[in-house]
Amino acid sequence: MQAQSKQSTAGGSRAVQLDAFGGPEVLDIREVPAPQAGPGQIRVRVTTAGLNPMDWIMTADADTAARFGLSLPAGFGTDYAGVVDQVGDGVTGYAPGDRVFGGALSRAVADYVVVDPAGGTAANEAHHTPDGVDDRIAATLTIAGRTASAALAAVGPGPDDTVLIGGAGGGVGVFAVQLARISGARVIGTGSATSADYLRDLGAEPVAYGDGLADRVRALAPSGITAAIDLHGVETVHVARELGVPDSRICTIAAQVDGVTAGNGANAPAGSLEEIARLVAAARLRVPVAASFPIEQIRRAAELQAGRHVRGKVVIDL
CATH class of the missing domain: 3.90.180.10 (Medium-chain alcohol dehydrogenases, catalytic domain)
Structure with a gap:
């Protein structure tokens, strides 16, 4: 494993998890072991997670969750932005300290996520965050x-x-x-x-x-x-x-x-997400953030998102 930052020392971390499928009331913050980057993976210290309707739709019941490959205990949220703090063997193009955004299917609302930077799907991917795009906006882009x-x-x-x-x-x-x-x-x-x-x-x-x-x-x-x-x-x-x-x-x-x-x-065209990030950086596309919540208010944030009347995006700050 390559060099890692001081932030990435072993220990515990917070993650939103659910032990039963259902609505926002089943979401809890848990202390969990910090995940470690394996070969071909990077670990990201998440600064912001973005919520989407699919987050609560796919965790609302067991049958829907199964279609997405989810089982209990499950995490919550897919869009994230943060900073690389651990790089696994064989990874090129990423180093500790790099700002990144991407997708980690139903596990993004957590202090750390481990992803495959070459994954290429919203379930498991990372992209460099362009200068001029802050993490709250970057965390809304993927899904x-x-x-x-x-x-x-x-x-x-x-x-x-x-x-x-x-x-x-x-x-x-x-x-x-x-x-x-x-x-x-x-x-x-x-x-x-x-x-x-x-x-x-x-x-x-x-x-x-x-x-x-x-x-x-x-x-x-x-x-x-x-x-x-x-x-x-x-x-x-x-x-x-x-x-x-x-x-x-x-x-x-x-x-x-x-x-x-x-x-x-x-099935989005190749490179479309990077192009969207470039448009945001160039101030040609803007993303209104309707509300931001600390992780401690995850249930309130999920309730707002699930109401389907939000103008813009809902984000979680970690």
Whole structure:
């Protein structure tokens, strides 16, 4: 094993764990042995973890957890940012003191995570954090950024497009709206009436979801829409079809619809996450942090995230 920092001495560490599947009430902070980096791995001292809907969805019940390969006792959270403090044999390109971000499936809300920097999936990966991107922002990028990138790749927006994005104010919507705008597309985003200013600030033209959505979209875009991404359910899919968008230019992330591509962060284009980080560093893409909590308030943070009405991202400071 290569050199390690003073921070990485053996001993205990904190981790959020659950002994039963369920809601935020099952989350507890435990003292656990500090994990050690093996060959091909690095250990990261986590400074911030970002929460996503998938965190509580996949730990809500045993059947869902099993589909993600989780068993009890389980950890919580996937997105992280921090500093490398231990480097295993055979690892190149990373050294103690390097700032990194990435994914550690259902174990990110902990003082330390051990990951494979060449893993290449949100379940087990690391990327260098660019200068100009602080850890709170870096800890929000992996799951939502990959998912948005996959969805945009499925519909391929460009300067000649008007894209309807359903659920545009959520955690993935933050990225999808801005990436579509960067591509040159016009974006119409659905949300509640109270989210209109927030959506405009992201670069979307807001439209209220619910009954009559198709008519409201027609009024905003008399020439029609050319692509659609549904980040919440199927309402946007149905409206897009009604407005003549072909299934080949419609994508979902939270529902399965016959004939429509289901976007999956695991299938995001190579290099998309690094590109998102570069856009953030260049101030071309911003990530609103709706709330931050210390690890001691993990249940409160998870309750807020699970409410599905957060405008922006929720992070945990360690």
